[in-house]
Amino acid sequence: MGSQAWGKYRLSNTEPVTEIVSFEPATGAELWRGPAGDVDAIVERARNAWPDWASRPLANRIELCRRFANEVLKAQDQFAELIARENGKPLWEARTEVETVMGKVDISVTAYAERTGQKKFDSALQGTAAVRHKPHGVMAVLGPYNFPAHLPNGHIIPALIAGNTVVFKPSEKTPAVGEFLIGCFHRAGVPSDVIQLLVGGPEEGKALVAHRDINGVLFTGSAQAGIAINKRLAGNPGKILALEMGGNNPIVVLDTPKINDAAALIVQSAFTSAGQRCTAARRLVVVDSMYDAIIDEVKNLADRIVFDEPFANPAPFMGCVIDNNAADQLMESFLYLLSHGGKAIKHMQRPDNDKPFLSPGLIDVTAMKERPDVELFGPLLQVIRVPDFEAAIAEANYTRFGLSASLIGGSPQDYNKFWANVRAGIVNWNRPTNGASSKAPFGGLGLSGNHRPAAYYAADYCAYPVASTEMDQPRASIGVGLREERRRTRRSAHDDEATQSGGAG
Numbered sequence: 001m002g003s004q005a006w007g008k009y010r011l012s013n014t015e016p017v018t019e020i021v022s023f024e025p026a027t028g029a030e031l032w033r034g035p036a037g038d039v040d041a042i043v044e045r046a047r048n049a050w051p052d053w054a055s056r057p058l059a060n061r062i063e064l065c066r067r068f069a070n071e072v073l074k075a076q077d078q079f080a081e082l083i084a085r086e087n088g089k090p091l092w093e094a095r096t097e098v099e100t101v102m103g104k105v106d107i108s109v110t111a112y113a114e115r116t117g118q119k120k121f122d123s124a125l126q127g128t129a130a131v132r133h134k135p136h137g138v139m140a141v142l143g144p145y146n147f148p149a150h151l152p153n154g155h156i157i158p159a160l161i162a163g164n165t166v167v168f169k170p171s172e173k174t175p176a177v178g179e180f181l182i183g184c185f186h187r188a189g190v191p192s193d194v195i196q197l198l199v200g201g202p203e204e205g206k207a208l209v210a211h212r213d214i215n216g217v218l219f220t221g222s223a224q225a226g227i228a229i230n231k232r233l234a235g236n237p238g239k240i241l242a243l244e245m246g247g248n249n250p251i252v253v254l255d256t257p258k259i260n261d262a263a264a265l266i267v268q269s270a271f272t273s274a275g276q277r278c279t280a281a282r283r284l285v286v287v288d289s290m291y292d293a294i295i296d297e298v299k300n301l302a303d304r305i306v307f308d309e310p311f312a313n314p315a316p317f318m319g320c321v322i323d324n325n326a327a328d329q330l331m332e333s334f335l336y337l338l339s340h341g342g343k344a345i346k347h348m349q350r351p352d353n354d355k356p357f358l359s360p361g362l363i364d365v366t367a368m369k370e371r372p373d374v375e376l377f378g379p380l381l382q383v384i385r386v387p388d389f390e391a392a393i394a395e396a397n398y399t400r401f402g403l404s405a406s407l408i409g410g411s412p413q414d415y416n417k418f419w420a421n422v423r424a425g426i427v428n429w430n431r432p433t434n435g436a437s438s439k440a441p442f443g444g445l446g447l448s449g450n451h452r453p454a455a456y457y458a459a460d461y462c463a464y465p466v467a468s469t470e471m472d473q474p475r476a477s478i479g480v481g482l483r484e485e486r487r488r489t490r491r492s493a494h495d496d497e498a499t500q501s502g503g504a505g
């Protein structure tokens, strides 16, 4: 089932064609099937469509994006159901994803104006200095499965507004959502070649990234794939590359009397979306004085978490992970931690081995000699006990990633210190590590990103700045370093000829 979400099949008696098949993780039922797209043909169409799209007035591109939001609104129930089915997240969560998709348009319009709009500096003698932005051309957008609509859309809308055409390759695990998203753009009147769907897996992703007619790659996914893309483009400095990758995010607990609230924030951070958020807390770092009270309450809450199918009634807190392969790997990781010095606080369990449902797991890894610095993308929280705040900060930074970090409890001075010393692109106080605002930049350091944050700052990588100085007439003189001018009367070529012939005669 879902563990084999893509593969090679031979269709009819012609060439082998890659076919993509997606399954509902919660039930194992096949949901979608279709052949992989033709990268060359799709990129060529995007390239040909670009000049017209880029030369349209900004207001026209914005209007079409607004109509897109309206198309999503009209289909919001159907869209949310499809996301829930193909991803396995609860319906209530899929609905919030659809709302975020619609909200992206207004935010991107404001961000475009604020971050990449026009600026002019008038100067009577020097003319006008202007800074304007131009689109790059054809952008490849590569999406992950965990927010199959919202995250690629967070690249697509700013790219379209800025005047780029887009080839969008959804995750091979969520092609149906990708197709639905693109359908909304087309129904809104965005020309079909301006935003196109490329169905495919990593092979099509690699071909797209390397295609010579692609001007930029906007990627959201794992560090492993992001690094591969970064290497592939190392010899192409002309292609803009935005990498939004994973995290091994810490949530640090200092002294606080509000144990229940602290535990709720920890549980939200670690287990929302079954831990399948890039910003999910992976490591709970607790000072000694708080350990017993916090762990007790987190365990108590985690024990009460309902995980179930997306449409179950009453609504579950979380659904399943994306497929059986992911569930297998997470169970293996849990066992690895256990067999290397970890102490289970709450075993991660898989009630049905044929389905990717996992219960939340909690494991104390303080005694482990070497803790693997990897992203365990599921409902598994590692706990580390530390003697004091200094040790907590050191532990929080003990990672190659740098996406999000939260401090729970402590004083404003503690938070200042945490903010200043923790290396991450999102640093919060008494808030979860996840649930970031689209009105802020969203990105990380180290293995989490390449300093091109998305969300509000997506505008920055969708257009490049052009500096100009301009005057309506040529006006210039040279003030220094010229010999004194020898006045000479202007004579016509005819006079010269006359003089020359006169002299000769």
Ligand code: NAD
Pocket: 142, 143, 144, 145, 146, 147, 151, 169, 170, 171, 172, 200, 201, 202, 204, 205, 206, 209, 220, 221, 222, 223, 224, 225, 226, 228, 229, 244, 245, 246, 247, 277, 278, 279, 375, 377, 443, 448, 454
């Ligand atoms: P993934 O890296 O497996 O795949 C992402 C996309 O890249 C897919 O479309 C895939 O087909 C494509 N791809 C894979 N290898 C490629 C290659 N070598 N060249 C070109 N394309 C390639 O990611 P996933 O498993 O779908 O998503 C989960 C990951 O995404 C997690 O690591 C999570 O932390 C991360 N993520 C990051 C953010 C963020 O904004 N920082 C947000 C959500 C998810």
